[in-house]
Amino acid sequence: MNMKTLMPALLATTLLAACSDSDVAEVNSWMESVKSSTKVNVTPISEPKTFIPFAYGVRDEIAPFDPNKLLAELARAAASSNSQFKPDLDRRKEFLESFPIDSMKMIGTINKAGVSYGLIQIDRNVYQVKTGARLGQNFGVVTGVAEAAISIKETVQDAGGDWVERLSKLELQEVKETTK
16 A cells, blocks of 8 residues: 555544543533532513403594694684684685695786786786785785785694784796797
8 A cells, every 4th residue: 555545544543533432421420410410490481461452443533643633633723712813714715715825926016996906826827916805725815015025914823723923925926928
């Protein structure tokens, strides 16, 4: 036999001899003594609490995270409010009160019989308003018509549900005419 085949065989034999049972018996006896001297101390687990399900009456209640819940609460608070700024909620609304003020543009003024009218454009339609006219969805009243702006006083609810007045203006917007 040559040396190349003899060397791996000799190495394998040496490794197997190193794994003999001489130290294993000592380790096994130590493990047995530790097992016999160790006492197991396990505390019992308490009984689980019984779960009692709660039945939600979804049909009868407003959902807790519905934005309409806040609106319903504000409407209830508004109905019971005695604020001096509280608008007449039973009054019949005028046509221009169905549009938000953000959608309106002042495009000019006109005088008729000494009364100044503001010209307001909503979409492609033009409407005339004078002092005292109502417009916007926040109980707005026109308080003045000037050549550069229309002054409006709105009545809105604050975060606490109280009615407060807010002043705003529609400023003159230049209309760009397109030529054909």
